[in-house]
Amino acid sequence: MTDFDRAFASRARAALEREVQGIRAESGDLWRRLQHRRLAERVHALAAAWHLTGDSGVLAPAARLTGLLRERQNPGGLFRGGDNVDSPPDSAFSVNDLADAAWLLRGTDEGGALVQLLDGMTPALVKGGVHTPNHRWELSAALARLHRLRPQRAIADRVEQWLAEGVDIEDGLYSERSANYAAAVSNPSLLVIADVFDRPDLLDAVEANLTATLDLLLPDGTVETVLSRRQDQRHPMPLKLFLLPLRTMAILRDRGDLAWAAGIALEQGIVAPAHAATDPVAGRALPTAVPPPVPRERHFAAAGTLVAHGPARTVVVFGGSDYARHRRIRSGLANSPTLLRLHAGDTVLDSVRLSRTFFGLGPFRAGSLTVTPGAATLSETVSAAYYQPLPGDGTGRYALTDDGRFSAAMDFAHRPRDEVTLTTEVQVSRTGPGTDLTVDISGAAVDWALELAFRPGGTMTGARPLGGDRWHLESGTAAYGGLSVTVVEGPRTASESEPGYHPGEDYEFLGGTDAAAGVLLYVTGKAPSRLRLSIV
Structure with a gap:
């Protein structure tokens, strides 16, 4: 391919090789202590390595990890682990890695075992609910990947139900205003949903968020988070978390400023080498980098x-x-x-x-x-x-209420107030x-x-x-x-x-x-x- 970015591919493959070496050096005792999301990430990395190199030595550990994941399934198909019990969105995070792994391993026994595991989870994900805004897109992305493996009308209809709510974005910011969740969940999820279901309109939301991210980018290479509604509001996030969406949208929309930002992100490191090394769009050559204007x-x-x-x-x-x-x-x-x-x-x-x-x-x-x-x-x-007296019956009993600062048995709402x-x-x-x-x-x-x-x-x-x-x-x-x-x-x-x-x-x-x-x-x-x- 004339537009293949060989330098980026080399760095992505080197990062993946380091990750796979680390996985192969781990013990089964460690794996048995890990949550399902950490196990699924390892399966994805091993599958990517096999897809790129044909190294059959990674298939046995991938199969063992898949077996451990099967042991972590509840009767309804979802994974156990964490404080969100029998959670469709938490399981969806793992399904996104496992479905990508199954796609990369298609035609192998290990890929077939993954598809069988995922088939058992699909009904719970189709009917499952969420409890944060970004979960809608993480869950829909998992369903999109399952649909890519085995197209089903029920999956497509369920994703359409979530999309019918509309993407929760205003002025380029998702409703949680979180750089972490924009980078790790909303942007990559919307990209895969757009690809599988041919929804180019979803790319507009991703592009708007990345444009906002450029304006929130600080001179130290972090993204401002003081406005966030999530855990990252006290910790600016490194731009490297946005690397693949930046590359993808720079290529799809010919955005030199996003290419410039992708260059900064790459120098900070690759946090998802399995995705970086196998993504067919993000691996293409970027347009010429153009820094945004100052002031x-x-x-x-x-x-x-x-x-x-x-x-x-x-x-x-x-x-x-x-x-x-x-x-x-x-x-x-x-x-x-x-x-x-x-x-x-x-x-x-x-x-x-x-x-x-x-x-x-x-x-x-x-x-x-x-x-x-x-x-x-x-x-x-x-x-x-300060609250004034209420007429009483001598019992001293008043409703336990909240005055906005604390609670007390004072029936605050009915008392005269001195502000x-x-x-x-x-x-x-x-x-x-x-x-x-x-x-x-x-x-x-x-x-x-x-x-x-x-x-x-x-x-x-x-x-x-x-x-x-x-x-x-x-x-x-x-x-x-x-x-x-x-x-x-x-x-x-x-x-x-x-x-x-x-x-x-x-x-x-x-x-x-x-x-x-x-x-x-x-x-x-x-x-x-x-x-x-x-x-x-």
């Missing part, structure tokens, strides 16, 4: 996120927390209190957060972001109540070479602490040491690495509390925290007040 910025309005890329620095402003609407910390909600992130060469300001001592409600979490030329404004109003309110507005201005931060806090008189968490690797000067990589800037300028932080306008009243971060009752009641790591610089004060910082 540029993108406002993800529904996710309350602004990413501004400049020649010397990248600024991320986040005001899309779900906390304002749901008033709880929960898996599936965007909870991060990070309001600003800044990359300036080798110096990274990983997180800016505003902590305050206000009824245990935790740090500032903006539920809205307004973007104007050169500025972004975040706002939040929180309140707590205490705190309103905060934060403006991030991007003018000239620096970033200006203005914080206005009004309402109750409370202590607050603005926390700037720097990625380790520099030396802090100009601030008072608090011990343990913690520093306090009361006035003037502090410098760390290539960034300086200047208090342009400080609060009129000093804080009476020690500088620190308070995660709020949602975490502290459970003995947990979402505190940021790194070198921590604090600027403190007491509300009502205004703070203006210049970060250059």
